[in-house]
Amino acid sequence: MGAVAGKELLQLIKQNPGRSAKQLAEMAGYTTTTKTGQQRVKMLAFQNAVLQANNINLRPVEEEQTNGVRGGRKATYRIQVQQNGNLLIGAAYTRQMGLTPGTTFEIQIGRKHIKLVQVDTDGAPLE
Numbered sequence: 001m002g003a004v005a006g007k008e009l010l011q012l013i014k015q016n017p018g019r020s021a022k023q024l025a026e027m028a029g030y031t032t033t034t035k036t037g038q039q040r041v042k043m044l045a046f047q048n049a050v051l052q053a054n055n056i057n058l059r060p061v062e063e064e065q066t067n068g069v070r071g072g073r074k075a076t077y078r079i080q081v082q083q084n085g086n087l088l089i090g091a092a093y094t095r096q097m098g099l100t101p102g103t104t105f106e107i108q109i110g111r112k113h114i115k116l117v118q119v120d121t122d123g124a125p126l127e
Contacts, residue, residue, distance in 0.1 A: 003029035003045070009053045021046070087114070 004012055012028055025031070025046035032040050051058065075092040082088060094103075099118075108115040 003049065005049050006053050009049055013050070089116075 009028055013024055016024060016027065019027070022041050022043065025041045025043055028046060028049075030042045030046040030049070032042055034040055075090070075096065079087055079089065104119050105116040106119050108117060
């Protein structure tokens with residue numbers, strides 16, 4: 001028999017006041033048996049079922065990510081010189097530009113700026 005969901009789940013919760021969330025999850029069938037024969041309560045599945053029964057829809061974590069990129073920092077368009085004097089341009093920027101490993105740049109140093117100019121395989125600027 002499957003786990004209780006929807007209105008039946010809400011009714012089960014209302015009919016059993018004073019029970020813990022773990023006990024309610026067990027009563028509703030949100031359990032699984034491990035390889036070693038232990039019974040585990042699937043609390044996340046139970047909590048999601050309660051939210052869904054109450055018509056509360058949260059976006060899954062996967063939808064929060066942008067451009068199919070997982071984890072990492074968001075692009076702030078600012079960098080700082082590291083302790084060793086290096087400037088590191090993160091992967092968010094190289095992905096945004098569609099750059100691949102091996103892409104070559106010419107570094108042009110101005111009075112108050114550093115400019116990176118992408119060059120082709122012959123060394124000619126692509127501007």
